[in-house]
Amino acid sequence: MxxxxxxxxxxxxxxxxxxxxxxxxxxxxxxxxxxxxxxxxxxxxxxxxxxxxxxxxxxxxxxxxxxYVLPEIEFIEMNRKNGRLIPQANNVFSYEILDPPYNYACMxxxxxxxxxxxxxxxxxxxxxxxxxxxxxxxxxxxxxxxxxxxxxxxxxxxxxxxxxxxxxxxxxxxxxxxxxYAYNHQFLTVSFPRPPDLTKAEMFSWQNRFLGLFPLPDGRVRTVLLIKPGELKEMKKNGLSSFYDAYTDFLPSLEGYVDQIDSWNKIQLMIPxxxxxxxxxxxxxxxxxxxxxxxxxxxxxxxxxxxxxxxxxxxxxxxxxxxxxxxxxxxxxxxxxxxxxxxxxxxxxxQAALFYSYPFDWFQKLRKKGIEKTGAFSHLHFKQMLNISGMGMLPFTIGDRLQQAGIPAPVNGKLKRSKKSYYFAQEEDYPWAYTRASGSGKKGKRQ
Ligand SMILES: Cc1cc2nc3c(=O)[nH]c(=O)nc-3n(C[C@H](O)[C@H](O)[C@H](O)COP(=O)(O)OP(=O)(O)OC[C@H]3O[C@@H](n4cnc5c(N)ncnc54)[C@H](O)[C@@H]3O)c2cc1C
CATH class of the missing domain: 3.50.50.60 (FAD/NAD(P)-binding domain)
Known part of the structure; x- marks a missing residue:
């Protein structure tokens, strides 16, 4: 055949x-x-x-x-005080800013x-x-x-x-x-049962450390912990408790859950x-x-x-x-x-990876500002969610970047058209069925 x-x-x-x-x-x-x-x-x-x-x-x-349906992702910037990480700022990026019916993600x-x-x-x-x-x-x-x-x-x-x-x-x-292109960090990833109140996607960060928690069905959570190259070896030397500590440092309520992982074999190293x-x-x-x-x-x-x-x-x-x-x-x-x-x-x-690549305080401040402003200005929020959703492609302009950095933009970056008009059209997804009508620059159906 x-x-x-x-x-x-x-x-x-x-x-x-x-x-x-x-x-x-x-x-x-x-x-x-x-x-x-x-x-x-x-x-x-x-x-x-x-x-x-x-x-x-x-x-x-x-x-x-x-x-497991996820309508939004919460970003939590942490600060270390008296040896403990505590939340400093929360921002939510919501898929609901997109038009229905596809205005959510799913794990x-x-x-x-x-x-x-x-x-x-x-x-x-x-x-x-x-x-x-x-x-x-x-x-x-x-x-x-x-x-x-x-x-x-x-x-x-x-x-x-x-x-x-x-x-x-x-x-x-x-x-x-x-x-x-290789990166200057690695990830550990594993799923385990989640605390009942962990119902949203949450991304905790402090300096160049990061813990992502993404609820799965059946009361579980998929987790991603950013580590430095070589850190896994160090953790293994210190025992599984050092792995649990990295999690509970960000979210103490994970105690009793992350420690259900009883072997390094269950933890996967991911080299981006x-x-x-x-x-x-x-x-x-x-x-x-x-x-x-x-x-x-x-x-x-x-x-x-x-x-x-x-x-x-x-x-x-x-x-x-x-x-x-x-x-x-x-x-x-x-x-x-x-x-x-x-x-x-x-x-x-x-770019999202670079956000978590450097340990400097000023870098964390810039990231915090960027996330806060993106969540606060609806055109920036829409662009961010449109781009990650795959529904369209709307690059951030220099004006947007200034706004994200907290600098008043010289140009008003508000959306000029309806949200749907920024979604990929059929002609953009499947252009072979369409040709440019000669001279007009407009797209028409191929005969
Ligand atoms: C730890 C981890 C976490 C990730 N997290 C995310 C995430 O949250 N979101 C996301 O969107 N993406 C994520 N990704 C990336 C995502 O998993 C991949 O992009 C996706 O799986 C790619 O799908 P694929 O079918 O192209 O390749 P693969 O999933 O790699 O599938 C390739 C298939 O081809 C088979 N194969 C290989 N060689 C041969 C051969 N010679 N003959 C026959 N069969 C062969 C393999 O067995 C395999 O089944 C993650 C990846 C990893 C490793």
């Missing part, structure tokens, strides 16, 4: 694309090397744009049933999300799934060599999608190079890293998700970018398969839409 699309990697990117294609009757094969769910922590925060995609895929109700276990997508995809006759199968290399343009439980086989396809995350073999075969592929498309091969880009996790965008890649590529492939040319030139539309958005998100996540 020659599959219309072969997706290598059954992570959230590959499965979302697989479901999207199978729903449109495209013969799709997903090849996944693992045999079962991973115990590793990965992205769990679904942003509004991703929720809108899952709504169109008709699995949003199931995701909400298994997830869901990564593997649960994948299992929902996979189960739904498997209800379509055109969806095929091979696990315990590792992509090795390409034999020729239309043939991939795959190893399944020690046996080698040839898989034929018209289009191959590299969705294998970081270290993509498909990218290597495409001759893709990466721009890379940013990379971006030089290209996403070559001939009949395309990259999506972490195979194309990874971002610093501070803004919680990596998984969302993967889902958004899958949406755009899925729409394009269905459009091309239904009677248009399936050429590299046409596939390039995907890169044209997604690459600038990925670059924007990478900058956004990078």
């Amino acid at each position: 020659v599959y219309q699309v072969v997706i290598i990697g059954g992570g959230v990117a590959g499965l979302t694309l697989g479901l999207k294609l199978a729903r449109s009757n495209v013969e799709t094969l997903v090849i996944e090397k693992q045999s079962r769910a991973s115990h590793l922590y990965k992205g769990e925060l679904l942003q509004p744009k991703s929720l809108s995609h899952f709504d169109r895929l008709e699995i949003l109700p199931l995701i909400l049933d298994n997830g 869901i276990d990564h593997e649960k999300l994948k299992s929902i997508i996979l189960k739904e995809a498997q209800s379509f006759r055109t969806f095929h799934y091979m696990n315990q199968s590792k992509f090795l290399t390409f034999k020729d343009e239309q043939t991939a060599l795959v190893e399944t439980r020690g046996e080698r086989q040839e898989i034929r396809g018209a289009i191959f999608v590299g969705a294998e995350g970081r270290g993509s073999r498909v990218a290597r075969e495409m001759g893709v190079s990466y721009k890379e 890293f940013r990379h971006h592929a030089s290209r996403y498309v070559k001939q009949n091969k395309v990259l999506i998700g972490d195979a194309a880009h990874t971002v610093h996790p501070m803004a919680g965008e990596g998984m969302n970018m993967a889902i958004q890649d899958a949406d755009i590529l899925g729409e394009l492939l269905v459009y091309l398969i239904r009677g248009h040319n399936l050429t590299q030139k046409e596939l390039q539309w995907y890169e044209e839409v997604r690459k600038p958005r990925a670059e924007f998100m990478m900058r956004l996540s990078h």
Whole structure:
């Protein structure tokens, strides 16, 4: 059989694309090397744009049933007095500043999300799934060599999608190079039962220390603790109590909860890293998700970018398969839409990371001011939430930055149009179905 699309990697990117294609009757094969769910922590925060995609895929109700809705994120700046950290300033960034219906985020276990997508995809006759199968290399343009439980086989396809995350073999075969960036900090991440009053997403910070708490369903909380490189080794020497102390220093009410983690094996070290592929498309091969880009996790965008890649590529492939040319030139539309958005998100996540990178008091004051002003001015608040939601892309201007720093801006940065008008329009998400009417500069439907 020659599959219309072969997706290598059954992570959230590959499965979302697989479901999207199978729903449109495209013969799709997903090849996944693992045999079962991973115990590793990965992205769990679904942003509004991703929720809108899952709504169109008709699995949003199931995701909400298994997830925890977050209407807002609270930022708490701490100060150390008499050896104790105490809250100094609270600010709330609310998704509710966006227009409904997608004006909230949702926390869901990564593997649960994948299992929902996979189960739904498997209800379509055109969806095929091979696990315990590792992509090795390409034999020729239309043939991939795959190893399944020690046996080698040839898989034929018209289009191959590299969705294998970081270290993509498909990218290597495409001759893709990466721009890379490493950070001066690391994270420890783990989930445990939460105190009953911990019902909101809370981000505590002091100097260059940070603890993020994101409620999950079933009375649990996913936590992220920023540490210095080498600090884990130090903590391990001092025993698990040093890990518990780092948490209870920020929030004493975590005592009795964080200490339910009884082994270092349950705590995952996360080394933030940013990379971006030089290209996403070559001939009949395309990259999506972490195979194309990874971002610093501070803004919680990596998984969302993967889902958004899958949406755009899925729409394009269905459009091309239904009677248009399936050429590299046409596939390039995907890169044209997604690459600038990925670059924007990478900058956004990078800036969020820099906010927590330096231990100086003046730096903390600047961060505190920036968060406070962003929450206080509705146009800044809207821009911030629009950008992280993935619903649109509205960069901060120099005037905005001055306002965030507490300097009266020479230009009034108020929004000039309705909020909805800043959302990505259909023509921006799926531009291949539209062309510029010659001379007018306006977009119109392609004939
Ligand atoms: C600790 C941690 C926390 C994170 N937190 C967040 C967050 O809060 N919010 C957020 O949005 N993002 C977060 N991310 C990032 C997010 O998890 C990733 O961006 C997302 O999982 C990328 O999805 P993907 O499908 O592209 O890649 P992956 O999830 O890496 O999936 C790739 C799949 O391909 C398979 N594979 C690899 N090689 C082969 C091969 N040769 N043959 C066959 N199969 C192969 C792998 O087994 C895997 O199943 C986090 C990541 C980590 C590690």
